[in-house]
Amino acid sequence: MSAPRPTAALPATRLIGDRLLQSMGVIVLALALSALGALLWDVFRDGWRRIDWPFLTSFASRRPAQAGIYGALVGTLYVMVMTAALAIPLGIGAAVYLEEYGARGRLSRMIEVNITNLAGVPSIIYGLLGLGLFVRAMGMGRSVLAGSATLALLVLPVVILSTREALRTVPKSLREASYALGATEWQTIWHQVLPSALPGILTGLILALSRAIGETAPLITIGALTYVPFAPDSLSSPFTVLPIQIFNWVSRPQAAFAENAAAGIIVLLLLLLTMNAVAIVVRDRFERRHA
């Protein structure tokens, strides 16, 4: 939608306020975008010299020049795969129920309100939940599994909301045609609705995971280690992830560690950029098919 424009030319004096508001909007946006530019420039200036093959393949070290992110990268990979494995079936299942079977009474409405509220709970609170529930009560310890379960709960509302959004774009006629051919409700969902909504669902999933990959606070709270000179080898291993490794380096006073942190940030941002690029490509293909 584009706003209608006044057609009659107004005297210049009356347009001063108009111009003022417009330029303030432009200035704010320019400032915000140049701050983003400054952030990227600052990080790249500090960190790009540190990025080389040994940095990617070395473990953390007390000597900044020899420290690398291998342990954190493998940890991030483990945690992301497990988070996806836990959050995706649960989130898609919940979304399908609410969108396809839901609207059937108070329970669905209550669940809906609850999901919206959960989406606004600070991530560090999920960390406390993970600490109390997974680490202590369920005895998982400070493991990859406990961290993934915590992050899975954290992104669950995002997965549910975006999947519902995708399901809503599937035209009703598709469902009706399927029913007319004698398909049951589940057959319709499984063979028609889900395949048709798949690109939209995938886009949402990637965005949810790109939120999880940058999360630091909940994993610190459940006790992910900040100094890990090894890679996790099972779901019960202690672990660290890239953002925590960055946090660890930022917290040290020596400039050499800040350089490592900047290099770690570049790697993290590149991972995020890749995930978002994949999401855009998927969405693009989806839109073209439906055009």
Add this chain to the structure above:
Amino acid sequence: MTRTTRGWIEFAIERVLLLCATASVLVTAGIIGVLLAETFGFFSEVSVLEFLTGTEWTPLFSEKHFGILPLVMGTVLVSVIAMAVALPGGLLSAIYLSEYARPGVRRIVKPVLELLAGVPTVVYGYFALLFVTPALQIWLPGLSGFNALGPGIVMGLMILPLVSSLSEDALHAVPNGLREGAYALGSTRMQTAVRVVVPGALSGISASFILAISRAIGETMIVAIAAGQQPRLTLDPTVPIMTMTAFIVQVSLGDTPAGTLEYRTIFAVGMMLFVMTFGLNLVSSWLRRRFREEYA
């Protein structure tokens, strides 16, 4: 497959999916349960009154005081600074994008703003500590290396896209008839925006503001990295402070055994944080619902 078996399978699948949906309710119950259990344990050793009104927070010292006010003050201080950036900035950019910008400009600016919102918070922490604070020190020589100002500004920058995008949705929802009416009466775009469109979208805009405040209160890594680790009851933005979230991080970094009072403090502080943000979120979603009804 007979009709009844198929019916049975359909029924089973629906139940399984219902279970998935109820999982989210269990998450809420889990959060409240865990927080309540540990908070009760905490208050069996510390008086509620001391916790809520005490002005000293030294739970990790040998002489322990459990007054949460310094942490709340730190949180409020950083949040106020962040809101001073995010609320006017977000609203202005929303007005610009919704009322002034050409569709081509919007199509480019909006995704870039979303990039700002997608940067991990630990990266913003780095930016606040090693770029913004040193830059501010050029003008404010008295500014401490850890302070509330730098992280507050950076946090505002992080939240600005949220305010901008939600407010713009609210502005968009105002029917064009109202704009046309204002133009027909000879209003400029500024007059239309300020006197007709913004008032018309007010509950939607307020909802986005409140959500932004809640986000600022719960934000963790920026303040844990750049605001310092010193709980103090001050409104001075140039000295190190500590927020509620930064305290939870500080304790979590050490290996605190379960069941100790130190372990329970983070849940008591978490409870406080949860109550504050949850209350704000409820108000925000109530406002948004009301807004939707207005133009339904």
